[in-house]
Amino acid sequence: xxxxxxxxxxxxxxxxxxxxxxxxxxxxxxxxxxxxxxxxxxxxxxxxxxxxxxxxxxxxxxxxxxxxxxxxxxxxxxxxxxxxxxxxxxxxxxxxxxxxxxxxxxxxxxxxxxxxxxxxxxxxxxxxxxxxxxxxxxxxxxxxxxxxxxxxxxxxxxxxxxxxxxxxxxxxxxxxxxxxxxxxxxxxxxxxxxxxxxxxxxxxxxxxxxxxxxxxxxxxxxxxxxxxxxxxxxxxxxxxxxxxxxxxxxxxxxxxxxxxxxxxxxxxxxxxxxxxxxxxxxxxxxxxxxxxxxxxxxxxxxxxxxxxxxxxxxxxxxxxxxxxxxxxxxxxxxxxxxxxxxxxxxxxxxxxxxxxxxxxxxxxxxxxxxxxxxxxxxxxxxxxxxxxxxxxxxxxxxxxxxxxxxxxxxxxxxxxxxxxxxxxxxxxxxxxxxxxxxxxxxxxx
Ligand code: NDP
Ligand code: 2IT
Numbered sequence: 001x002x003x004x005x006x007x008x009x010x011x012x013x014x015x016x017x018x019x020x021x022x023x024x025x026x027x028x029x030x031x032x033x034x035x036x037x038x039x040x041x042x043x044x045x046x047x048x049x050x051x052x053x054x055x056x057x058x059x060x061x062x063x064x065x066x067x068x069x070x071x072x073x074x075x076x077x078x079x080x081x082x083x084x085x086x087x088x089x090x091x092x093x094x095x096x097x098x099x100x101x102x103x104x105x106x107x108x109x110x111x112x113x114x115x116x117x118x119x120x121x122x123x124x125x126x127x128x129x130x131x132x133x134x135x136x137x138x139x140x141x142x143x144x145x146x147x148x149x150x151x152x153x154x155x156x157x158x159x160x161x162x163x164x165x166x167x168x169x170x171x172x173x174x175x176x177x178x179x180x181x182x183x184x185x186x187x188x189x190x191x192x193x194x195x196x197x198x199x200x201x202x203x204x205x206x207x208x209x210x211x212x213x214x215x216x217x218x219x220x221x222x223x224x225x226x227x228x229x230x231x232x233x234x235x236x237x238x239x240x241x242x243x244x245x246x247x248x249x250x251x252x253x254x255x256x257x258x259x260x261x262x263x264x265x266x267x268x269x270x271x272x273x274x275x276x277x278x279x280x281x282x283x284x285x286x287x288x289x290x291x292x293x294x295x296x297x298x299x300x301x302x303x304x305x306x307x308x309x310x311x312x313x314x315x316x317x318x319x320x321x322x323x324x325x326x327x328x329x330x331x332x333x334x335x336x337x338x339x340x341x342x343x344x345x346x347x348x349x350x351x352x353x354x355x356x357x358x359x360x361x362x363x364x365x366x367x368x369x370x371x372x373x374x375x376x377x378x379x380x381x382x383x384x385x386x387x388x389x390x391x392x393x394x395x396x397x398x399x400x401x402x403x404x405x406x407x408x409x410x411x412x413x414x415x416x417x418x419x420x421x422x423x424x425x426x427x428x429x430x431x432x433x434x435x436x437x438x439x440x441x442x443x444x445x
Pocket of ligand 1: 094096163164165166167168207234235236237238239240258259260261318319320321343344345370371373374
């Protein structure tokens with residue numbers, strides 16, 4: 001089938017999965033020319049096999065809250081593709097989680113993992129359980145119930161989960177503890193583990209740091225210095241906070257952060273003290289970004305996102321999917337934004353991406369720019385297999401090299417005749433070719 005036929009067919013078969021269709025459409029429209037150069041792909045119906053996940057597990061997760069009430073959530077794991085390595089990808093706990101969102105994330109993960117140069121297939125999992133407002137004990141009971149169902153489907157060479165929205169070190173620890181008990185083994189089945197039990201140094205920082213390294217590579221193509229640049233960040237979780245840490249280390253100004261309740265705007269840029277307040281607020285106290293505004297002079301915009309509300313040179317969306325629409329994109333461009341580097345997965349709508357590409361600014365899609373997180377997960381798997389742990393410097397150096405290599409691949413496949421680098425096309429084609437060649441070599445399975 002041709003790429004457009006596959007999209008139409010998937011739309012017909014999965015009418016209630018808009019995020020999945022959105023992610024598939026973006027990839028297929030950019031790889032079409034490459035695909036058409038390989039008639040053997042069509043004979044093997046390769047695209048359709050690459051778009052439909054290998055398998056989906058969905059299950060009920062029942063647990064007891066602190067008031068003694070029985071709660072029921074849905075749990076999922078999408079094993080999308082393992083042509084180039086074991087299934088690998090995060091777990092998301094958020095009230096919005098459904099099959100469409102996890103299918104889009106698992107599909108994206110397959111191409112992202114291919115770009116990292118490491119041997120990892122694509123997967124994603126999660127639940128519509130939200131840890132927000134829950135006690136530690138409730139979170140623990142939920143994680144244990146979730147893994148009691150999922151543990152049979154995962155393993156160090158089968159499928160290796162990690163964190164994502166709502167899943168950080170605490171949740172990974174609880175899930176790993178239950179996994180270890182059920183499987184009666186101590187292996188690297190999760191990444192993002194605590195340092196004391198096999199977690200890699202720099203894994204917590206990796207997505208945010210990696211995005212900054214990718215941004216530096218992009219800016220270098222235009223000879224632009226990051227020092228003094230105003231950067232708007234959305235979110236204030238794992239990815240957003242470590243993006244801010246690295247940006248400030250590099251001399252840039254962080255002019256916004258947000259959560260699902262609202263946005264803080266700090267036109268002069270956060271100070272070191274303010275950044276540390278946010279790190280403690282989010283990592284230790286699990287507080288709200290509004291509390292920052294109670295303590296420091298700034299503008300707090302309830303219910304707003306940063307994009308239409310702040311002048312910035314660079315935008316690094318690091319919260320969730322579809323958080324930049326075309327109005328936001330036009331506002332960013334009108335305010336002088338020259339680069340967008342995505343920490344979140346699919347944060348820009350297709351219409352917003354069109355605006356960025358038409359304006360020919362530096363625009364890095366999530367599957368390239370945020371691949372540092374899963375890349376260091378891959379390094380954690382390597383360390384666990386060796387029963388060794390590398391120094392922070394060693395992991396950070398490898399991360400920088402991987403981000404430079406991803407940038408190089410985007411450039412190779414995405415440079416247009418006029419010199420402009422279309423990172424969307426570059427990332428999709430580079431990610432696709434490796435997986436496609438592996439699938440061809442392995443036959444129809
Ligand atoms: P966290 O849970 O640590 O933080 C998420 C942040 O985004 C919070 O500030 C949260 O606010 C905000 N947020 C979440 N959902 C929404 C929403 N629907 N609307 C507005 N704000 C929202 O997650 P991460 O930092 O790990 O993940 C952020 C993004 O980065 C996601 O797209 C994830 O898929 C992607 N990513 C994560 C990687 C990782 O290693 N963790 C790797 C690569 C990509 P609130 O607290 O109010 O919910
Ligand atoms: O979206 C992602 O790349 C992640 N949430 C990290 C996945 C991982 O396996 O480290």
